[in-house]
Amino acid sequence: xxxxxxxxxxxxxxxxxxxxxxxxxxxxxxxxxxxxxxxxxxxxxxxxxxxxxxxxxxxxxxxxxxxxxxxxxxxxxxxxxxxxxxxxxxxxxxxxxxxxxxxxxxxxxxxxxxxxxxxxxxxxxxxxxxxxxxxxxxxxxxxxxxxxxxxxxxxxxxxxxxxxxxxxxxxxxxxxxxxxxxxxxxxxxxxxxxxxxxxxxxxxxxxxxxxxxxxxxxxxxxxxxxxxxxxxxxxxxxxxxxxxxxxxxxxxxxxxxxxxxxxxxxxxxxxxxxxxxxxxxxxxxxxxxxxxxxxxxxxxxxxxxxxxxxxxxxxxxxxxxxxxxxxxxxxxxxxxx
Numbered sequence: 001x002x003x004x005x006x007x008x009x010x011x012x013x014x015x016x017x018x019x020x021x022x023x024x025x026x027x028x029x030x031x032x033x034x035x036x037x038x039x040x041x042x043x044x045x046x047x048x049x050x051x052x053x054x055x056x057x058x059x060x061x062x063x064x065x066x067x068x069x070x071x072x073x074x075x076x077x078x079x080x081x082x083x084x085x086x087x088x089x090x091x092x093x094x095x096x097x098x099x100x101x102x103x104x105x106x107x108x109x110x111x112x113x114x115x116x117x118x119x120x121x122x123x124x125x126x127x128x129x130x131x132x133x134x135x136x137x138x139x140x141x142x143x144x145x146x147x148x149x150x151x152x153x154x155x156x157x158x159x160x161x162x163x164x165x166x167x168x169x170x171x172x173x174x175x176x177x178x179x180x181x182x183x184x185x186x187x188x189x190x191x192x193x194x195x196x197x198x199x200x201x202x203x204x205x206x207x208x209x210x211x212x213x214x215x216x217x218x219x220x221x222x223x224x225x226x227x228x229x230x231x232x233x234x235x236x237x238x239x240x241x242x243x244x245x246x247x248x249x250x251x252x253x254x255x256x257x258x259x260x261x262x263x264x265x266x267x268x269x270x271x272x273x274x275x276x277x278x279x280x281x282x283x284x285x286x287x288x289x290x291x292x293x294x295x296x297x298x299x300x301x302x303x304x305x306x307x308x309x310x311x312x313x314x315x316x317x318x319x320x321x322x323x324x325x326x327x328x329x330x331x332x333x334x335x336x337x
Contacts, residue, residue: 005073008032008039009103009131012075013138015044015053021191021217022047025273027106027142029053031074033097035066054078054088058095068096075103075135077128080115089115093122102128103135108146141193141276144296150266152276153294154192155286156185158301158329159313165283167310176303178327183213188299190216194269194277198285199225208235209280220274222246224285226260244272262292286314295336297321302330 015030023029023045031053033041043056051059054074061067078088078100092100100119105128106112119126136143141152158176159165167174175182189195190211201207202223210218221243223236228247230236236243246260246268269277279289289295298316321333 004037005101005127005130008034008073009075009101009135011039011042012053012073012103013131013134015042016075016138019045019047024048024193024275025145027076027108027139029074029076031057031072033057033061033067034071034073035069040066040070052079052088055091058091064095068098070097071099071101072097073101073130075131075138077102077104077106077111077113078115078119079106079111080118087115087118089118089122092119093124098123098125100124100126101130102126103130104128104132104139107143140296145270145273145275149270150294151193151269151274153289153296154188154276154278155289155295155298155314155316156188156278156280156300157283157286157313158303160303160305160307160310162306162308163313164307164310165281165313167307176305177301178303178329181301181326181329181331184326184331186211186214187216188278189219190214192219192276192278194220194222194274196222196224196277196279196285198282199223199227199229200284201280201282202230202234202236204282206235207280208238210241219278220244220272222269222277224260224265244268262288262294266294283311283314290314290316293336297336298334300332300334301326302332304328 011032012030016028019028026045026048029052030044032039041057041060043053043060045053054072072092078092080087080089102116105116116126116128144150144152157165160176195209197207197209209221218241221236221241223230224246226247230245246265279286298318316334318334318336321335324331
């Protein structure tokens, strides 16, 4: 592996990230085409149904004949099947691109090595595993969905300095976090496929669960409501955003927490092709996911306010991912071990 290979692959990752929040159920993919160690074209997958990254890059090369002397870099194995668009492998082979450098293999059973095999059989020189870990992390939502048959799960909450999520009598419009932290949350919503809350959160706060503080697509909304407690006049019933209520009468309901079983929740999300979901509470819903060990990363805002009493925040253990200061708040991101 040459040092320049990693530089070009890093550029693929940067391009791919531009599609975050818009490509579901497709993965994030970026592509660069290189000739004489210089990038001559770039492409990335912008949304489902649009051109794939490889196609986007190839289309930008005016003189297609020079592709026979180029190397194509892409962070994920090119597809070899017909979906909403034709296989990228077919176009690569048709254009006569001799060298293909791939970040990581696609674990989707429709691809999973078939694209690499097809390119090799066509006579292409194929190199794999360049910045493999970084490429896998980039598409952790996509890989979790296809490998674990469930969405990538993000837990999120804010807590006071002394460990409470809310005061005993919060009243209307009570906020622990700084406005910049709340804006960050809305940015996250624009990046993820779905958002989920419990019925008690809806009853207490009547949330909108939109991206109103940020530019971007609203996530699909889910609410756990087995006992049909959410009123028809709630914001979740406004008809403006796709919303699902988990109310399966035949599911294993935990009456003490008013929750459907973990299996039923994951099954419902998977059946609707949800690749990622932010769990925004409340406390019992968060604790339910923690206790069942069905989460991937937790994002917790630690604030500088003391409440002395109120709703206790969940406890969580894992591997520290990052620690960021946002005004008076500290954002701690933790991976599950």
